[in-house]
Amino acid sequence: MPKCKINGKEVDVPQGTTIIEAFKASGQEIAHYCWHPGLSVAGVCRLCMVQIEGQPKLQIACNTEVKEGMVINNNSETVKDTVRWGLDFHLINHPLDCPICDQAGECGLQEQYMQFGKYDPEMAEHKVKKCKVVDLGPTVVLDSERCILCSRCVRFTDEVSKTHELGIFERGDRSEIGTFDGKPLNNKYSLNTVDICPVGALTSKDFRFRQRVWYLKEHNTICTGCSTGCNVKVYYNEEGCWRVKPRYNPDINGYWMCDEGRDIYKFINKKNRLQEITMTEKGVSKVFQAEELLPQLGLELKNAVQKNPESVALILTGQYSCEEYQSLLNLMVKSWGLKNVFHWVNHPESMEQFDGLLLRGDKNPNTKGLLNELDLLSLTQTWKDLEEKLHRNLIKHLIVAGPENLATFSDVKEKLKLFSSANKLIWLSAGIFEGVSSVCSQVVQIPTKTFFEKEGSYINHKGMKQRVTPGVEIVKSALSLCEFVEGLHHDNKGAHFQDMDSALVDTKLKEPLKENFFTATRGSL
Amino acid sequence: MAEANIQNKNNLFQLSPEGKEFVQGELSRYENKYSAIIPCLYRCQKENQGWVSPACIRYLSQIMEIPEAHIWEVAKFYTMFNKEPVGRLHIQVCCNISCALNGGRELADHLCQTYSLNAGEVSSDGMLTISRVECLGSCGTAPMMQINESYHENLNPEKAEQIINELRAKYGS
CATH class of the missing domain: 3.40.30.10 (Glutaredoxin)
Structure with a gap:
C-alpha cells in the first residue's frame, strides 16, 4: 500500500493505483477528458498534468502509478499554466458556441473552462471547419467540430461493445471520428458513447435539443427493461420524463446500460398510460373512483372464491415488486383460499438468453421475486393448466396483473383471446392496449403505477434485491398492487388508501404533456 | 482505365496468391499484427491499380482479422495511400x-x-x-x-x- 501526498494531503492507495485514481479516492479535483474509469488509458488529452517532487517534468496523472512517498500536486502555478495552455490548444478548433450546444450544462470542456480557461485566447488561426451533423447510425449524431479526439468512444466500441465501428481518421487538425465507408454505428450499447463523450460531439437522436439539462431533475432508480436490473437515473421535469442514463454499480452494470433500456422512460410518460379506472359492460364504459369500486369488487371476488375456488384465477407477470406480489397473494391465496395462480411468461423462448454484457432475454425486472413468492406458497400450476381450465370454461373471474411495459409483451393479443372465455376480466396494467375492454362481457381496467411512481423491491437474475423509491406522480388515479389490495379489503368507503406512495413524491406533473416545438425545427439529419 | 477503376470502387477485391502469402508473412513477422497494416496496404494498393479502395480494406480486415475501422485509420493517416483512383x-x-x-x-x-x-x-x-x-x-x-x-x-x-x-x-x- 504505497503512501503518497496529494496537494499536502496524505493518501494511502493500493499497489498499482494511478495518480488520477488517487486524486479521485482522496476527493480532489483534477482536470481530465480522455480518461474514463471504465476504459483503458489513452493519455491523449494531456490535461491531467501533475507535478511530482523530484521529477523535472510534469507527468500525466492517468498513466503514472503512485509510488511510495510520492509528493504530488496539481495546484502549483506551473501545473495551472500548463493546463490553461493545454485547454487553449483544445479550443483552437472547438466552436465557442456553448449557448446553442446540446451538451451545455453537462459538458466536461465547459466545466474545465470555467476553472482553467485563459478567458483571453491568443489564437490567431482560423478554426478548421468540419461537418456539423453526421448521422453515425440509428441512435447517435456526431458534430465533428466539437470533438476533441479524446478517443473514449473509439475505446468503448473496441473494449466494451467490441463492435469496432469507430475510428479516428485523417491526421493533425483534420482528424475526425467516423466509421469506415459509411457503415453505421449500430450496436445495442451505442448510446453509452454519448454518455462518455466529454463534449457535445456525440448526441443522442432521441434526446438532442429536446431539453436543457439544467432544467431537468434526476431520480435514481433501476431499469426494469430486463432481469439484469441496471442502476439508472431518469431525468424528468414537469412535462414528463426525458431520458435514462446508467449509474455506476460494479456488481450489476458497471458504468454502462443497453440502448433498449434507455427507452423505458417512454412507457411511463402520461400519454402512453391508462388514465382511469373503468368498468365496461355491453360496450358501455364507466369511470369509477377507486374508493367506490374496489371494496365492492373485493367482496364479489371473495365470495366467488369461497363459493368455488376453481372459478377464480389470478395471473401474474414478472413486472411488479416483491411487496406487491406478497400483498396480493396474502389476500387472495392466504386469506381467501384462492388456488389458481399462474405465471404469464412473455418470452418463453428467450427467457434464458444473455448477450454476454448486460442484455437478458427475460424482459421482466422481477421474475425471480415472483417465482420466490409462488414457491413459498407452493403454487405450482402451469400455463397449460390455465389454458385447459379456460377451455373447459371453469374460470369465471380472471384477475390479471398485466404488463407494465407493453413494449416487451408481444403476446398480449394472443393472451387476451385466451382470456375471453371468462365472464369477468380485471385487467391491471400501466399502458393502453386496444381492445381490452371488449374481451369479456365485463371488464374492469385499473391503471397501475410504474416502477417510477412507487416504492418496492425487485430481485434481478442473480438474486440481488434492489429497492426503488417513487420519483413523481404521473397518473393520478394509478394504483400499485399494494394499494389495489388495500382497496379490495377496505370496508371503509372513502378511506385514503390511494396515496400510500404519494407522500414520498416531490413533484407532481403539470398538464398537459406538450411536445417541444424546437425539436422539430432545430437542425436536420 | 479510370472508369474501370471507378467501377471497381464497390466491387470485391482479392489479392493474388503471392499477395496473400505476403500478408501471411507480414502477419507472422511482427509481435503486434497492427504493425503489418502498412506493408499490407502497400501490397493492396499495388495490386489494385494504385489505390486503396474500401473493398481492399474489407478484404484485408477479413484476412488479417483486424476491424475495418482500424485499417482505415492507418490508410487515412498516411498520404502515400491513395484513397481515390489514380491514373496508370x-x-x-x-x-x-x-x-x-x-x-x-x-x-x-x-x-x-x-x-x-x-x-x-x-x-x-x-x-x-x-x-x-x-x-x-x-x-x-x-x-x-x-x-x-x-x-x-x-x-x-x-x-x-x-x-x-x-x-x-x-x-x-
Whole structure:
C-alpha cells in the first residue's frame, strides 16, 4: 500500500493505483477528458498534468502509478499554466458556441473552462471547419467540430461493445471520428458513447435539443427493461420524463446500460398510460373512483372464491415488486383460499438468453421475486393448466396483473383471446392496449403505477434485491398492487388508501404533456 | 482505365496468391499484427491499380482479422495511400523545401497546365494523375518527381515533360 501526498494531503492507495485514481479516492479535483474509469488509458488529452517532487517534468496523472512517498500536486502555478495552455490548444478548433450546444450544462470542456480557461485566447488561426451533423447510425449524431479526439468512444466500441465501428481518421487538425465507408454505428450499447463523450460531439437522436439539462431533475432508480436490473437515473421535469442514463454499480452494470433500456422512460410518460379506472359492460364504459369500486369488487371476488375456488384465477407477470406480489397473494391465496395462480411468461423462448454484457432475454425486472413468492406458497400450476381450465370454461373471474411495459409483451393479443372465455376480466396494467375492454362481457381496467411512481423491491437474475423509491406522480388515479389490495379489503368507503406512495413524491406533473416545438425545427439529419 | 477503376470502387477485391502469402508473412513477422497494416496496404494498393479502395480494406480486415475501422485509420493517416483512383502513371511532384527552392512548385503547376489537369485528378484517358507531395527524401537532386515506383531527379520542365511523354507512349500502347 504505497503512501503518497496529494496537494499536502496524505493518501494511502493500493499497489498499482494511478495518480488520477488517487486524486479521485482522496476527493480532489483534477482536470481530465480522455480518461474514463471504465476504459483503458489513452493519455491523449494531456490535461491531467501533475507535478511530482523530484521529477523535472510534469507527468500525466492517468498513466503514472503512485509510488511510495510520492509528493504530488496539481495546484502549483506551473501545473495551472500548463493546463490553461493545454485547454487553449483544445479550443483552437472547438466552436465557442456553448449557448446553442446540446451538451451545455453537462459538458466536461465547459466545466474545465470555467476553472482553467485563459478567458483571453491568443489564437490567431482560423478554426478548421468540419461537418456539423453526421448521422453515425440509428441512435447517435456526431458534430465533428466539437470533438476533441479524446478517443473514449473509439475505446468503448473496441473494449466494451467490441463492435469496432469507430475510428479516428485523417491526421493533425483534420482528424475526425467516423466509421469506415459509411457503415453505421449500430450496436445495442451505442448510446453509452454519448454518455462518455466529454463534449457535445456525440448526441443522442432521441434526446438532442429536446431539453436543457439544467432544467431537468434526476431520480435514481433501476431499469426494469430486463432481469439484469441496471442502476439508472431518469431525468424528468414537469412535462414528463426525458431520458435514462446508467449509474455506476460494479456488481450489476458497471458504468454502462443497453440502448433498449434507455427507452423505458417512454412507457411511463402520461400519454402512453391508462388514465382511469373503468368498468365496461355491453360496450358501455364507466369511470369509477377507486374508493367506490374496489371494496365492492373485493367482496364479489371473495365470495366467488369461497363459493368455488376453481372459478377464480389470478395471473401474474414478472413486472411488479416483491411487496406487491406478497400483498396480493396474502389476500387472495392466504386469506381467501384462492388456488389458481399462474405465471404469464412473455418470452418463453428467450427467457434464458444473455448477450454476454448486460442484455437478458427475460424482459421482466422481477421474475425471480415472483417465482420466490409462488414457491413459498407452493403454487405450482402451469400455463397449460390455465389454458385447459379456460377451455373447459371453469374460470369465471380472471384477475390479471398485466404488463407494465407493453413494449416487451408481444403476446398480449394472443393472451387476451385466451382470456375471453371468462365472464369477468380485471385487467391491471400501466399502458393502453386496444381492445381490452371488449374481451369479456365485463371488464374492469385499473391503471397501475410504474416502477417510477412507487416504492418496492425487485430481485434481478442473480438474486440481488434492489429497492426503488417513487420519483413523481404521473397518473393520478394509478394504483400499485399494494394499494389495489388495500382497496379490495377496505370496508371503509372513502378511506385514503390511494396515496400510500404519494407522500414520498416531490413533484407532481403539470398538464398537459406538450411536445417541444424546437425539436422539430432545430437542425436536420 | 479510370472508369474501370471507378467501377471497381464497390466491387470485391482479392489479392493474388503471392499477395496473400505476403500478408501471411507480414502477419507472422511482427509481435503486434497492427504493425503489418502498412506493408499490407502497400501490397493492396499495388495490386489494385494504385489505390486503396474500401473493398481492399474489407478484404484485408477479413484476412488479417483486424476491424475495418482500424485499417482505415492507418490508410487515412498516411498520404502515400491513395484513397481515390489514380491514373496508370501517378506523378508525384515534390514541393517540399529543397525542391521548392529549386522550382518544384512551379514544376508541378507547369505539368498540371501542360496536361490540363488539376492536382489529384485523373486524366480522361485514365493515364495521368499529378499530385503535389511532401519530401520524398531526394533533396540533393531537387527538383524531383516520383512516377509510380521510380524517382526522376534533377528535373526541369522540359525534361519532366519528355519523361512523362515517353512513359505515356510506352504504357498507352
